[in-house]
Amino acid sequence: SVQRWLTTAPGAPTTHWYQLRCVLSQPLYVMAGQEITGQLHLVAHNAQSYTMHLTMT
Structure with missing residues (x-):
């Protein structure tokens, strides 16, 4: 399979992707x-x- 890396890091080009925060139970x-x-x-x-x-996992 092909792996792709998307980033929302400061200084990276703007994308339509946003950061998510997952709070685990x-x-x-x-x-x-x-x-x-x-x-x-x-x-x-x-x-x-x-x-x-x-x-x-």
């Missing part, structure tokens, strides 16, 4: 160097809002 403890993988599925709604489905 349970803490996810990780150690330095540990890798987290996941999937994010966004469903857009008319009022510029989204339903978000996030899974992480």
Whole structure:
């Protein structure tokens, strides 16, 4: 599969992407160097809002 990187970093070209903050119901403890993988599925709604489905392992 092809990986694509999108950024909203300061100094990066402006995009139509915005930053999201995900508040987890349970803490996810990780150690330095540990890798987290996941999937994010966004469903857009008319009022510029989204339903978000996030899974992480």
